[in-house]
Amino acid sequence: MNRAPDVVDPPAAKPEAKPQGALSIFVLGGTGFIGRHVVAALNVLPVQVLITSREPARYQSTYPDAEFRSVRFERLLTTDAWASLVSDVDVVVNCVGILRQRSHESYDDVHHRAPAALAHACADAKRRLIHTSALGLHHGAKSRFLSSKLLGERAVTATGCDYSIVRPSLLDGDGGFGASWLRGLSRSPVHFIPRAASGKIAAMMVTDLGLAVAALAAMPTLAAHREIELGGSHGYDYAEYLRTLRANYLDSRALQIPLPNWLARIGAHACDALHFSPFSYGHWILLQRDNMPSPNSLPELLGRAASVVSNAKISAKN
Numbered sequence: 001m002n003r004a005p006d007v008v009d010p011p012a013a014k015p016e017a018k019p020q021g022a023l024s025i026f027v028l029g030g031t032g033f034i035g036r037h038v039v040a041a042l043n044v045l046p047v048q049v050l051i052t053s054r055e056p057a058r059y060q061s062t063y064p065d066a067e068f069r070s071v072r073f074e075r076l077l078t079t080d081a082w083a084s085l086v087s088d089v090d091v092v093v094n095c096v097g098i099l100r101q102r103s104h105e106s107y108d109d110v111h112h113r114a115p116a117a118l119a120h121a122c123a124d125a126k127r128r129l130i131h132t133s134a135l136g137l138h139h140g141a142k143s144r145f146l147s148s149k150l151l152g153e154r155a156v157t158a159t160g161c162d163y164s165i166v167r168p169s170l171l172d173g174d175g176g177f178g179a180s181w182l183r184g185l186s187r188s189p190v191h192f193i194p195r196a197a198s199g200k201i202a203a204m205m206v207t208d209l210g211l212a213v214a215a216l217a218a219m220p221t222l223a224a225h226r227e228i229e230l231g232g233s234h235g236y237d238y239a240e241y242l243r244t245l246r247a248n249y250l251d252s253r254a255l256q257i258p259l260p261n262w263l264a265r266i267g268a269h270a271c272d273a274l275h276f277s278p279f280s281y282g283h284w285i286l287l288q289r290d291n292m293p294s295p296n297s298l299p300e301l302l303g304r305a306a307s308v309v310s311n312a313k314i315s316a317k318n
């Protein structure tokens, strides 16, 4: 079993040129919350890392040593479109995702059709593919965000490439859009808790996810890890999770007030319509169900127990 390297914080600069014969790893969405931590974990291994962004120029100063490729999933919907992009790499790690659709970026293109085409290209070129998905996807969910991600998983599975679908739980860590909102909410004196938000969430640190994905990327085959679920060791409901995050900053307790479900549902739709906050209808669906990894592959990949969210070092600005 390959073990993950020690914890790292992004961006970790790549100190040396690629050693001869080293793996070349292509991180799609390497500028995002998950992608940055995957890149940081890879950068302490003797591998070459290539990163994508829709706008590489925006990130070049943050990653001065990185090799960037410009990629827009909505324009990469055929196997041929991906062929040259994956031709000179050994492993592709897909960390691309959108919380909300934008003018030309639909859930179906970004979460389903482009990953399907990518997986076909990986099958043709015999490249390994690690596809980052999410815990809690299920048939019949009335959310296009969730259903597009489930279709993406199924499409990757059907291609016959050497793939691993990685389903992480809710992530905590510095710099994540959702994580920053939840940390901020936890510090407010009043928490509104939707009555049905009773599902258990195995929140985990994004640094652990980066390390686990790096460990997978270093494996010669992904055959033993086709579908893996990752999470922390404790299942929190939403109210408990906010209390846990709050304890990182404050000794005082917040007043937790129940919110009627109809109001939470309208609020989720309003947030989607206004592109406001990470709260979406898809997340409202997830909050009402247990989303525990089964089994949890994180300890096996890390060679240690998952980091504990409540003990995480949290910087004041987050």
Ligand SMILES: NC(=O)c1ccc[n+]([C@@H]2O[C@H](COP(=O)([O-])OP(=O)(O)OC[C@H]3O[C@@H](n4cnc5c(N)ncnc54)[C@H](OP(=O)(O)O)[C@@H]3O)[C@@H](O)[C@H]2O)c1
Residues within 6 Å of the ligand: 028, 029, 030, 031, 032, 033, 034, 035, 052, 053, 054, 055, 071, 072, 073, 074, 095, 096, 097, 098, 105, 110, 132, 133, 134, 135, 168, 169, 170, 171, 172, 176, 177, 178
């Ligand atoms: N955050 C969590 O708690 C969590 C937990 C489980 C699963 N996930 C899933 O993991 C995925 C990534 O999450 P994240 O939190 O890392 O998101 P994020 O911080 O928003 O990062 C998204 C990444 O995708 C890239 N991207 C966005 N639209 C693109 C497009 N049309 N074409 C190509 N690249 C595009 C972005 O690159 P540029 O902006 O540089 O172009 C960025 O690197 C999502 O699908 C999410 O559902 C997240």
